[in-house]
Amino acid sequence: MRDEPNQLDRTERLQVRLQGLTREHRDLDDAxxxxxxxxxxxxxxxxxxxxxxxxxxxxxxxxxxxxxxxIIA
Structure with a gap:
């Protein structure tokens, strides 16, 4: 159970990073x-x-x- 909060933190960090990169990609596309x-x-x-x-x-x-x-079934 100890790994779960750490994994959640990592997932949250990745999601925030993904949002930033997506925004930057869109801005470059506009430019x-x-x-x-x-x-x-x-x-x-x-x-x-x-x-x-x-x-x-x-x-x-x-x-x-x-x-x-x-995930391949």
């Missing part, structure tokens, strides 16, 4: 869209932002896998 719509976007900046967004997506996927593991 990329805004830059692309101007038609004068710096390609290097766009590439950097897209790479950063992809890294966030990977982090989100890892946390989601830990929080919600696939």
């Amino acid at each position: 990329i869209s805004a830059l692309e719509q101007t038609g004068r976007a710096d390609m290097l900046t766009l590439r950097r932002l897209k790479k950063q967004k992809l890294g966030l997506k990977d982090q989100i996927a890892r946390i989601e896998d830990e929080l919600y593991p696939d």
Whole structure:
């Protein structure tokens, strides 16, 4: 029973982290869209932002896998 509160704390920390990463990913998506719509976007900046967004997506996927593991019946 001692591990249960520790696991709950970890789960809560992961959920908070997931929310933050998701918000950051959405903000980057909005920024990329805004830059692309101007038609004068710096390609290097766009590439950097897209790479950063992809890294966030990977982090989100890892946390989601830990929080919600696939259970094969």
